[in-house]
Amino acid sequence: MDEIYDLIILGAGPAGISAAIYASRARMKTLWLEKQFVPGGQIIDTYEVDNYPGMPGMTGMDLGEAMGEHAKKLGIEPTRENVRSIENRGDVKIIHTKKHDYVTKTVIFACGAGHRHLGIPGEEELGGMGVSYCATCDGAFFRDKVTVVVGGGNVAAEDGIFLSRLCKKVYVIHRRHELRAEKILQEQLLACENVSVVWDSVPLEILGESQVTGIKIRNVVTGSEQILEADGVFVAVGIVPNTELVNGIVELDDYGYIVAGEEGITSVPGIFAAGDVRTKTLRQVVTAVSDGANAVTSVQHYLIGR
Numbered sequence: 001m002d003e004i005y006d007l008i009i010l011g012a013g014p015a016g017i018s019a020a021i022y023a024s025r026a027r028m029k030t031l032w033l034e035k036q037f038v039p040g041g042q043i044i045d046t047y048e049v050d051n052y053p054g055m056p057g058m059t060g061m062d063l064g065e066a067m068g069e070h071a072k073k074l075g076i077e078p079t080r081e082n083v084r085s086i087e088n089r090g091d092v093k094i095i096h097t098k099k100h101d102y103v104t105k106t107v108i109f110a111c112g113a114g115h116r117h118l119g120i121p122g123e124e125e126l127g128g129m130g131v132s133y134c135a136t137c138d139g140a141f142f143r144d145k146v147t148v149v150v151g152g153g154n155v156a157a158e159d160g161i162f163l164s165r166l167c168k169k170v171y172v173i174h175r176r177h178e179l180r181a182e183k184i185l186q187e188q189l190l191a192c193e194n195v196s197v198v199w200d201s202v203p204l205e206i207l208g209e210s211q212v213t214g215i216k217i218r219n220v221v222t223g224s225e226q227i228l229e230a231d232g233v234f235v236a237v238g239i240v241p242n243t244e245l246v247n248g249i250v251e252l253d254d255y256g257y258i259v260a261g262e263e264g265i266t267s268v269p270g271i272f273a274a275g276d277v278r279t280k281t282l283r284q285v286v287t288a289v290s291d292g293a294n295a296v297t298s299v300q301h302y303l304i305g306r
Contacts, residue, residue, distance in 0.1 A: 008093075017064075019274055032071075036080075109246055129211050147167045
């Protein structure tokens with residue numbers, strides 16, 4: 001614990017990668033920690049990223065790899081370790097992992113978010129047996145079969161479009177009568193001949209014993225229930241911020257997001273937030289990359305003012 005870093009970055013999604021690039025260029029003494037094998041965060045599960053400037057139609061895996069390679073060329077790569085806890089000691093912070101205790105003057109918390117679950121019977125029991133949270137990861141297992149997507153946002157629309165290219169039939173279940181996805185995604189989804197949107201409906205139970213066989217849904221307008229026969233259910237109902245490590249350390253909002261503006265400044269001096277973990281209106285790759293750069297700038301100002 002003798003070595004003291006200027007900055008430790010937690011997470012290697014777009015926000016963490018951007019922070020690592022900017023920290024390297026600023027010649028900070030930086031440690032970058034990530035628990036996954038591959039940098040990129042959630043984007044590596046995205047089939048196509050069509051709204052990142054200059055790279056239309058690029059796969060999420062390719063974009064994540066390109067970002068990681070950019071950081072690597074600047075001499076910084078993530079160290080694969082699972083962080084167990086963060087300790088705030090005022091002027092320094094201690095990052096506790098299974099193997100080490102790292103001391104740093106500042107932390108950029110960029111741990112992203114995970115998939116929100118439905119919380120209905122059959123979801124956990126049939127996880128990996130037809131229930132999935134990643135269409136691009138698992139869609140190939142359902143070629144020429146019938147699948148269901150639950151959700152109405154961008155991810156749900158993207159999943160429906162992707163699955164329509166593989167599956168015989170795709171149902172998209174949405175609790176309202178209008179999708180929340182971007183208009184261009186709505187147009188693409190509704191143009192798919194083998195996609196049917198089941199409006200004003202919510203899932204009640206995922207059916208099956210050792211494999212998904214269908215899903216029971218209820219129409220929220222009429223109250224009627226029905227069963228859709230299906231081989232797979234893809235859940236795309238939003239995300240939950242991975243903020244457990246800072247719960248009780250920095251201020252969180254009612255939804256568990258770190259309260260921080262564009263500068264990434266949290267309620268605790270020396271701890272900064274970037275990417276999907278912080279309070280903001282739009283959570284996209286482009287805003288995460290911006291967050292990483294802004295957070296490093298805030299770190300620099302903090303260190304100068306110490």
